[in-house]
Amino acid sequence: MLGYIWQYVCTSFLRYWVKWLFRHLTGKCELQRICSGHKPGATRTTKAALETSKDNLEQCVNQIMKEKNVKPQNDPLFKGSLHICLLQITGYSSLFISVEDLRKEVFSSENPEHEAMLLKLWDLLMPTVKLESRITKQWGDIGFQGDDPKTDFRGMGMLGLINLVFFSENYTEEARQVLSHANHPKLGYSYAIVGINLTEMAYSLLKSGALKPHFYNTVLGTPELRHFHQLYCYLAYEFDKFWVAEEPESIMLFNQYREKFHNIVKTHLQDPDVSLALMVHSKNKPK
Structure with missing residues (x-):
């Protein structure tokens, strides 16, 4: 059991420093690297793996950019790419709700x-x-x-x-x-x-x-x-x-x-x- 815990701690520690190193080498946070390094679609959106509410999507994008210290002038495409990722993620959940509603509607x-x-x-x-x-x-x-x-x-x-x-x-x-x-x-x-x-x-x-x-x-x-x-x-x-x-x-x-x-x-x-x-x-x- 201790071995698994130690392995988890080492992996988390290593991941933190790898992210820190890439941030300083590229000048971009992990989300920026995902959005700029992958073409639009499943690969980009899946790697972004963000959870948010569709109601406050714009606010969420702005908050992420603020917390990640992303300057629009330095990466003008990031905001649009991130917005699409969030639309796709929240939209999938909304689609399931709509489909479920139709499935539950009894033919009369x-x-x-x-x-x-x-x-x-x-x-x-x-x-x-x-x-x-x-x-x-x-x-x-x-x-x-x-x-x-x-x-x-x-x-x-x-x-x-x-x-x-x-x-x-x-x-x-x-x-x-x-x-x-x-x-x-x-x-x-x-x-x-x-x-x-x-x-x-x-x-x-x-x-x-x-x-x-x-x-x-x-x-x-x-x-x-x-x-x-x-x-x-x-x-x-x-x-x-x-x-x-x-x-x-x-x-x-x-x-x-x-x-x-x-x-x-x-x-x-x-x-x-x-x-x-x-x-x-x-x-x-x-x-």
Whole structure:
């Protein structure tokens, strides 16, 4: 036990003097060296590793500069770089709160907005087929389990439906292509159910912090809900490619292949330069 304590003391002592030495050799504090020595994105923001409140961001930046004795005239780019790092860090936390709120929002047939969104999903995916009634076996054509889709949203709430609609509305051609693969007689799978499952995957990755490198690299500032929905689109499109390429023998093996795909995504997220962006050329692709 004493050995561990001594090792900790020596390491802390050495780190202090190394920081002191670099400060005097470069004339810059550690934060300045991080901001000037790393390109914008995950590497810079992760190394900055600062915790603050979004409400007093400007005050926090000024306080840090004051405490670190950073003169704006000596390092004019530092304040802007630090501000972006703090926006990304606090923004990630805010994004999770917004996503969690949608996940907790229960789909209600009594809510006209919820109903309109569900019917919009059908119209986007099946433009030439009229829905016979609100409760019908036709919902199975786009991958719901029963006659009333509302029962399938229990796990992910409105988040699951919003993701499905976002993909179908902003990447309509790709969504219909994925649906056609899902309805394949041999390699098919339940489009909507798998989509909700992928929403759960995106949610768990966000909650664990695994998506930080992706958002730090793709959003120069505060990530918003639309950025999360775009991440879902990537997962939906890439999972379909993965599934078709793997040619599973049966839909009963879904969990096995889902976990394999999940591990592939987590491996990508270990790359500090990762960007899980859907690279397609849809006419209605969101900007």
